[in-house]
Amino acid sequence: MTEQASFSLRGRNPDVLTCIANLSNDEVFTPPEFANRMLDTLAEAWASSHDGANLWADKTVRFLDPCTKSGVFLREIASHLVKGLADEMPDLQARVDHILTRQVFGIGITHLTSLLARRSVYCSKQANGAHSVAKGFDSEAGNIWFERVEHVWVNGKCTFCGASQSALDRGEELETHAYAFIHTNDIKARVSELFGDDMQFDVIIGNPPYQLADGGYGTSAAPIYQLFVEQALELEPRYAVFVTPSRWMAGGKGLDKYRQRMLSDKRMRQIVDYPKLYEGFPGVKIRGGISYFLWDRDYQGPCTVQTIWDGQPTGPAVARYLDSYDILIRRNEAVPILEKVRAKEEPTLDARVSSRKPFGLATNFKGKPTKAGLKKPIQLFENQRTGWIERTTIAVNSAWIDEWKVLMTAVQGTSAAVETKFLSKPIIAEPGTACTETYLVAGHFDDETEAINYAKYLRTRFVRFLVSLRKATQHATRDVYAFVPDLPLNQEWTDAKLYKRYGLTKDEIAFIESQVAEHDSELFDEAVPDEAENE
Incomplete structure (x- = not known):
């Protein structure tokens, strides 16, 4: 193998993963540039906790994307490791085989995305195919697993994810969207079943599906991204890095317990927030914006919060305890204002x-x-x-x-x-x-x-x-x-x-x-206004 041949998709212009359409606003492909921001945050945290060591030069670190769609996280991780391990493992083929067989793992969310992810990571939809850059796999799946999983219906809803039976119990010819990572009562046993009993992941990273139809009125849907995060933390990785909608910070159906858990967890080390619509994921309409967080198993302390607006930080990152209020105050500049208001202890x-x-x-x-x-x-x-x-x-x-x-x-x-x-x-x-x-x-x-x-x-x-x-x-x-x-x-x-x-x-x-903009000069509404567009 030559250096030019390895990970050829990554070297093309334009990058194919910047050109594909999203499956939906609930199963969003992560842009490669955004995935690399998350990986940079991870690498900085690793260096800070390991005396400046380079994460990408460590051949023992294992990575899992439990909700693989395009394979962008796994591809970018592999690309970083190929460069970082070059001195220790100078033979390129041996290095690539080690990375892809021993360090990089994924769970596809659908059959289609598992094929796409394998194409992104192995340069072939068969990990053991003739065109695969990996030469150490016996199976077509390699380390990117997918098998059809069924919902468990009770009274018209899935007991694991809350999905509506009327919407998703629709025959073998269509995807179930019963994601394997969250359809289990024992996530450690599930991971052992998929990847072996001795599998312990150092980093779990991903962009989970956001919601599923729950059978409520109209287009009612229940969030499910929090279920992926909770399962990941149950695996006790060294780090967890996830990008999700930001609405969990202040509201959202079924998110109260999750919000309380996240705000009280002193292992939350960093949050990077993109409140402006379309900024984090251009063209994808996610009300309330998106954000990613870094959770560090061995950290205890305040969380650093940074807001990004029009591509730039709105100010310096601020370390603060997230549970000062029952919701997360997203903008650092707002905290001292709210503290002054709350200091008077007035009814609300x-x-x-x-x-x-x-x-x-x-x-x-x-x-x-x-x-x-x-x-x-x-x-x-x-x-x-x-x-x-x-x-x-x-x-x-x-x-x-x-x-x-x-x-x-x-x-x-x-x-x-x-x-x-x-x-x-x-x-x-x-x-x-x-x-x-x-x-x-x-x-x-x-x-x-x-x-x-x-x-x-x-x-x-x-x-x-x-x-x-x-x-x-x-x-x-x-x-x-x-x-x-x-x-x-x-x-x-x-x-x-x-x-x-x-x-x-x-x-x-x-x-x-x-x-906050001023209202126009009309003091109050006299006519009844049009109702704003629904979620």
């Missing part, structure tokens, strides 16, 4: 804001276009319109009907790459009104003046900035208000008053105003 608005369906009516509920013929009509704020219903229709929170109310849309966001408003403009609903699930009742009052002051407060940049810290997606549910102080409403609150109240510096004010 999540206790005032209603839960979903404040009057028990779903988003698709429609009233009559006029109140003609209704005995006791009340006006109903609906999805994209107003209607009229009988008062007796309201069985939940009926006492609020005759109060002044401030309504906020339960979904707020746009298709833009950068969110700058975070909350809709408030709607002041007078007595004799109710709303569907499209809205939350952010507050209800006996007095119109208090309602107006409250609506003005919700319009401030200060409030919307605090909301932004907890709002990972378009959903603006009650919990996103949990950092916002519930202040007396006997006065009108402005940003200037609020900045002064909490002693914010010029730099802190400038940061808030760089993140």
Whole structure:
């Protein structure tokens, strides 16, 4: 073998792995450049913990990608090792055989991706084929394993991943998307079964599938990437490096326990966050952005957090303990602002804001276009319109009907790459009104003046900035208000008053105003706005 022949795919221009289309927004191929950023972070951590040693010059380190798609991580790892081991193992063929048979392992997520990964790593879809760069394999699969795995259905859902039986129990001719790494109660036994009893991985790295249809309303889906991370940590590698959606940091269905675990784990050594839509993975729409983390089994301490925006760090990386709050504060610049607000120990608005369906009516509920013929009509704020219903229709929170109310849309966001408003403009609903699930009742009052002051407060940049810290997606549910102080409403609150109240510096004010745009001059919404696009 010649140096030029080895890993020939890597040397082509353009790199084939930069040109292939993603399987979906849930099974995203990692761009080679992004994979190498993750590997650079890993190599730096290895050197820091090993007296400056070069990870890529160590022939004993074993790597696993448990969710292999394009094979990019394995290919790039192998490429680094080929260079790093050149002095110790000068014979290129012997070096390549050692790396591919003893150091680099993967588990394909589908039959197709296993073939693609083998083509990327071995330069042949058969690891033992005539064109394979490896000469030490007896099997076609080599060290990139794939076999069909079935879901375990109970009451219409998979007991391992929560997938919907109606969506994925569809015959042998189609992929099951029952990923082997997470469809087991004993991951150590599964790995021993696949790769041998003595297999202990030093590094587990990957970009797992993000979610699967769970049988809920419409396009409802449950996240599954956290299951891959949890299984990887059960294997106790020296390092784990994963890229996932960032919504786990502040929200996400079924992610509360995972978030608590990750924030309290002092072995989390580094997080690199890409909050801007499309920046981490160009062309892939992942609400809330993406991030990768480095977990270090032998580390105990604060986690270094770095935000990347338009390709550049937003400031110096900051080491901090992630469990200071119940969610991860993504921007380092926001932490001292929040600390000043929380220092006053004031009650917060999540206790005032209603839960979903404040009057028990779903988003698709429609009233009559006029109140003609209704005995006791009340006006109903609906999805994209107003209607009229009988008062007796309201069985939940009926006492609020005759109060002044401030309504906020339960979904707020746009298709833009950068969110700058975070909350809709408030709607002041007078007595004799109710709303569907499209809205939350952010507050209800006996007095119109208090309602107006409250609506003005919700319009401030200060409030919307605090909301932004907890709002990972378009959903603006009650919990996103949990950092916002519930202040007396006997006065009108402005940003200037609020900045002064909490002693914010010029730099802190400038940061808030760089993140949050002013609403337009119309004080409140009078017409019902279009509901924002769903997840």
